[in-house]
Structures are given as C-alpha cells and as structure tokens.
Amino acid sequence: MTAPAYPKTWRRPPQILANRRIRIAIQIGVLIYLVLAVGSIEVNWLRVFEGLERGQRFVMGFLSPDFTSRWRDIQQGLVESLTMTLTSTVIGVALSIPIGIGGARNMVPRPVYLVCRSIIAVSRALQEIIVAIFLVAMFGFGPFAGFLTLTFATIGFIGKLLADEIEEIDASQVEAIRATGATWPQLLVYAVQPQVMPRIIGLSLYRLDINFRESAVIGIVGAGGIGATLNTAIDRYEYDSAGAILLIIIAIVMVAEYSSSYLRKFLQ
Amino acid sequence: MPACFQFGKTAMLRLTNLSKTYRTGDKALNDVSFEVHKGQIIGLIGPSGAGKSTLIRCINRLVEPTGGEVRLGEVNLVTLGKSDLRRQRRRIGMIFQEYALVERLSVMENVLSGRLGYVPFWRSWLRRFEGHDIQRAYELLDRVGLLQHADKRADALSGGQRQRVGIARALMQDPDLLLVDEPTASLDPKTSRQIMRLLTEICSERGLPAIVNIHDVPLAQHFMQRIIGLRAGTVVFDGVAEALDETVLTEIYGAEDWNALRPETPAEPARAPVEVPA
Numbered sequence: 245m246t247a248p249a250y251p252k253t254w255r256r257p258p259q260i261l262a263n264r265r266i267r268i269a270i271q272i273g274v275l276i277y278l279v280l281a282v283g284s285i286e287v288n289w290l291r292v293f294e295g296l297e298r299g300q301r302f303v304m305g306f307l308s309p310d311f312t313s314r315w316r317d318i319q320q321g322l323v324e325s326l327t328m329t330l331t332s333t334v335i336g337v338a339l340s341i342p343i344g345i346g347g348a349r350n351m352v353p354r355p356v357y358l359v360c361r362s363i364i365a366v367s368r369a370l371q372e373i374i375v376a377i378f379l380v381a382m383f384g385f386g387p388f389a390g391f392l393t394l395t396f397a398t399i400g401f402i403g404k405l406l407a408d409e410i411e412e413i414d415a416s417q418v419e420a421i422r423a424t425g426a427t428w429p430q431l432l433v434y435a436v437q438p439q440v441m442p443r444i445i446g447l448s449l450y451r452l453d454i455n456f457r458e459s460a461v462i463g464i465v466g467a468g469g470i471g472a473t474l475n476t477a478i479d480r481y482e483y484d485s486a487g488a489i490l491l492i493i494i495a496i497v498m499v500a501e502y503s504s505s506y507l508r509k510f511l512q
Numbered sequence: 513m514p515a516c517f518q519f520g521k522t523a524m525l526r527l528t529n530l531s532k533t534y535r536t537g538d539k540a541l542n543d544v545s546f547e548v549h550k551g552q553i554i555g556l557i558g559p560s561g562a563g564k565s566t567l568i569r570c571i572n573r574l575v576e577p578t579g580g581e582v583r584l585g586e587v588n589l590v591t592l593g594k595s596d597l598r599r600q601r602r603r604i605g606m607i608f609q610e611y612a613l614v615e616r617l618s619v620m621e622n623v624l625s626g627r628l629g630y631v632p633f634w635r636s637w638l639r640r641f642e643g644h645d646i647q648r649a650y651e652l653l654d655r656v657g658l659l660q661h662a663d664k665r666a667d668a669l670s671g672g673q674r675q676r677v678g679i680a681r682a683l684m685q686d687p688d689l690l691l692v693d694e695p696t697a698s699l700d701p702k703t704s705r706q707i708m709r710l711l712t713e714i715c716s717e718r719g720l721p722a723i724v725n726i727h728d729v730p731l732a733q734h735f736m737q738r739i740i741g742l743r744a745g746t747v748v749f750d751g752v753a754e755a756l757d758e759t760v761l762t763e764i765y766g767a768e769d770w771n772a773l774r775p776e777t778p779a780e781p782a783r784a785p786v787e788v789p790a
Contacts, residue, residue: 419574420612420678424685425601425629426636433637434625438616 305483306490314477314485321473322492324387325459328469332391333452336398341444343399344406345432350418351410364407367400376462387468394455394462401454405447406440413439442511449504453497460493523547524721525571525689530580532566540566542745543580548689551719553712555732555753558742559765564725567742568691571723572604573597584689602629605682609694611674613681615667619658622666622677623649626684652680656710672703679711690715690722696731704728708735729761
C-alpha cells in the first residue's frame with residue numbers, strides 16, 4: 245500500500261481577513277492615508293529654528309543647574325508637593341479599598357457593584373489636569389486643590405486595580421471560609437485580604453510615586469507644589485533654576501521607584 | 513436500604529428528592545434521596561460530571577438546590593435564611609480537593625478559621641481567639657501530626673500536610689457531619705491512603721458521619737462501608753462496598769473491562785476499627 249500524499253507546504257491561514265483582495269486594499273488605503281496625513285502637517289521652519297535656540301538655552305540651564313538662588317522657593321514647593329503626595333495617597337488608598345471591594349463582582353450584590361464601578365469609571369475618565377483646573381477654580385490656587393485632585397485620581401486607579409484583583413482571587417479559598425459559617429466581614433478578612441494584601445501594598449507604593457510626578461504637573465495649572473515653582477521659573481526664563489527643579493524631581497522619582505520595588509520584593 | 517445501615521437511632525442527615533437544575537437548564541441532581549447515620553462513612557462515586565460535587569455543595573448550600581429537602585438532625589437547611597444558614601454551616605465541616613487553605617495565612621490561622629462561625633468579628637480580625645479554642649487547635653494539629661508546623665505559612669507545606677491542615681480546620685468546627693470533596697485527587701497513592709486512613713480513623717473516633725466524593729473506586733472500596741453510585745445526577749447504587757461488582761460499575765460508569773486493571777484484593781481489611789479516643 246502506498247503512503248497517502250500528504251502536502252509538503254503549509255502556511256498559516258489568515259486569521260482576520262480571509263479575502264486576499266480586501267486585505268491588500270486595506271493595506272494600500274492605510275498607506276495613502278499616512279502619506280496624506282503627514283503632508284497636511286504645517287511646519288513653520290523659521291519658528292522651529294528659533295525654538296532650537298531656546299531649546300539650547302534650556303539644555304545649557306540643565307548643564308549648569310542653579311540650586312541656590314531660588315532655594316527657598318524650591319524648598320517650599322518640594323515640601324508642598326511631598327505633603328500633597330503623601331496625604332493624597334494615604335486618603336486615596338483608604339477610600340479606594342471599600343470602593344474596590346464594592347467593585348468586585350464576586351463579593352457584592354449587583355447594585356453595589358454597579359455604583360462602585362461607576363465611581364471608578366468617573367474618576368478614571370477625568371484626567372488629572374482637567375480635575376485640577378476645575379478644583380483650582382473651586383478652591384483657589386494652592387496645594388489643597390492639588391491634594392483633592394490626587395486623592396480623586398488615586399481612587400480611580402487603586403479602586404479599579406483592586407477590584408480586578410479581587411475578581412481574580414482563588415474562589416476555592418473563599419468557598420472554604422464560607423463553608424465554616426463565616427460572616428461576610430470575616431470572609432473579607434480571612435479569605436480575601438490575605439490574597440490581595442501584597443498587591444494593595446505594591447499598588448499603593450506605585451501610586452505614591454505617580455502622585456509625586458503628577459503633583460509636579462498639576463502645579464503648572466495652579467494646584468501648588470513643585471510644579472508651581474517650576475512654572476514660575478520657566479516664566480521668568482530662569483532655565484538654570486528650572487533645570488535644578490527638574491533634576492530634583494528626577495532624583496526623588498528614582499529614589500521612590502527603587503525603594504518601592506525593594507519594599508515590594510521584601511513583602512512577597 | 514440494607515438493614516445493616518440502620519444504627520437504630522434517627523438519621524443525622526436525610527436528603528429527600530434533592531434536585532438541582534442550573535440556570536443553563538442542565539439537570540445536575542435528580543431526586544436524590546438517602547440517609548446518613550451517625551458514625552457512617554459514605555463513599556460517593558460516579559463519573560466526572562455526575563453531580564458528586566454539586567450534591568455535597570447542595571448540602572451546605574454553597575450551591576443552592578432547586579428542589580427537595582436537606583435535613584441535618586431536625587433542621588431543614590434548604591429553607592433557612594442567611595444567618596440561620598451560617599449557624600448550621602458551623603455544624604458541617606468541609607474538606608476540599610485542592611485543600612483550599614488560605615495560602616498566605618499560617619497553619620494555625622487556617623485551623624482557627626474553623627471557629628469563624630462561633631466568634632465575633634473583632635476576635636477573628638485581631639486573631640484574639642479564646643484560650644479553649646487555641647488549646648483545641650493545638651490538640652487537633654497534634655492529632656494530625658503537624659504540631660511543630662503551627663506557625664509555618666500554609667503554602668510552605670507539602671500536599672499531604674496541607675490536607676491534614678484541611679482536616680484539622682474542618683474538625684475545629686466541632687461538626688456533626690463532614691463533607692469531603694475528592695480528598696485525595698491531588699495526592700500520590702501512598703499519601704492518599706494515609707489521608708484516607710486518618711479520615712476514617714477520626715470519623716470512627718468521634719462517631720462522625722461523612723460523605724466522601726471519591727473517584728478512585730478501589731480506594732473507596734478499601735476504606736468505606738457504604739458506597740453510593742451517582743450517574744447523571746441520579747442514585748444508581750446504594751449498598752455495601754462488597755456489593756460493588758462489574759455489573760454495578762458498568763451501571764455507574766458505563767461499559768468497560770473492569771477486571772483488566774483491578775488490583776489484587778487487599779489482604780487486610782483497612783477499615784479503621786472503632787476506637788475509644790484516648
């Protein structure tokens with residue numbers, strides 16, 4: 245008996261668009277759009293040339309950062325920013341834990357789930373800068389508006405990630421604790437908390453350094469902190485002081501990054 | 513039911529026409545009725561998907577039954593409200609296939625979690641359990657041979673050790689009934705036997721009735737007095753382990769050459785003799 249003639253060639257069948265003509269048409273269309281889009285960008289080369297000069301001054305400022313002449317302003321801005329960061333992270337995490345639990349489908353009845361997920365969605369939909377502009381208009385310039393902005397943003401961030409984490413915990417551990425006759429709060433403390441605690445700590449530390457970076461950004465729209473100092477320095481064309489501020493921000497973010505990753509490793 | 517199963521007194525657990533239909537329309541249990549008496553260990557066998565897990569979860573209502581009655585002593589569990597149900601769940605210890613220990617808690621915390629139904633929230637949260645509970649936890653850990661592991665994290669233990677913690681947790685509830693879901697499915701053959709021996713010993717020490725889901729038929733025959741066979745949600749066999757022959761196995765599992773792989777009949781009866789606890 246002869247062996248059956250199995251084919252010697254094999255190609256992966258197209259996964260999304262089976263029709264070869266449509267596929268090619270789409271590829272050509274994308275290419276044409278890209279060319280037209282690039283062509284529609286207006287570039288004022290004279291302005292770019294002027295900007296280069298400014299950029300150069302900026303870079304020179306970086307290379308000779310001036311920490312001393314504006315040190316009092318920088319110091320005040322830093323203290324404001326760090327205070328804002330720490331308070332908003334602590335309060336934000338404290339508020340987002342109940343919201344995160346409420347946003348986990350496997351822990352609460354459906355109405356509670358929908359309410360908590362809506363709070364999270366609103367918080368995530370509004371970008372920090374927009375919230376900051378709004379809150380500065382409401383509460384005036386200064387770090388209080390910044391604190392509120394960052395707290396609000398933290399709720400969306402931690403709330404969502406915590407809720408997703410709780411939805412993915414090992415259900416059998418929850419079932420086992422439920423089978424002992426435990427109440428709902430006991431279920432949280434014995435079956436859920438041990439499973440998500442390292443994650444909550446890790447996320448909080450991560451949010452701490454995001455909040456510090458954000459505090460620098462929202463300061464520009466008037467919410468106080470090191471961002472306000474940076475904005476003032478740039479407005480006064482004091483690029484050497486601005487450079488010093490940026491270097492300090494980078495240093496603090498790096499310290500926060502390394503210490504939080506060390507802590508997280510230690511906690512596992 | 514064969515006369516030898518009547519231990520004189522009333523049944524500890526009585527299921528009457530217990531049914532479960534899932535929302536998808538799948539009928540998982542179909543009018544299941546049987547009684548379990550004090551000190552009796554029942555092996556529940558049947559093919560995958562026959563409804564073994566659903567059956568034992570319908571007893572403590574981790575899965576809500578859609579019809580019938582579950583009577584534990586005098587109480588009908590099916591109609592209970594939330595807090596009454598919690599109070600009754602304390603009387604039913606449960607042991608799981610993948611141990612279902614809370615991995616990041618210590619062995620001691622896992623054992624003490626068997627008391628959750630009895631203590632107020634603040635005590636459990638602050639881990640301030642009462643002296644007699646702590647004493648009992650140590651006693652049970654000693655009984656299952658893990659006394660020196662009390663402060664280890666549960667995920668630091670081997671499979672057999674974890675299942676022993678699971679047993680201690682269930683006993684910590686001071687249960688009137690044990691529900692055991694595939695206790696040996698993730699264990700090697702030797703550990704499986706050790707765990708089954710420990711379980712049967714403990715049950716006879718305390719006169720504790722148990723329903724054990726098990727898919728290892730020789731193991732079931734070896735350790736249980738009474739076997740219930742489930743097929744597609746219906747009880748198709750209920751009798752002594754010795755009555756489990758080819759015809760019965762075929763009725764439960766479908767046609768197969770049952771003698772081909774059957775191990776030699778065990779030399780000594782491994783069933784634990786009834787001991788008086790020391």
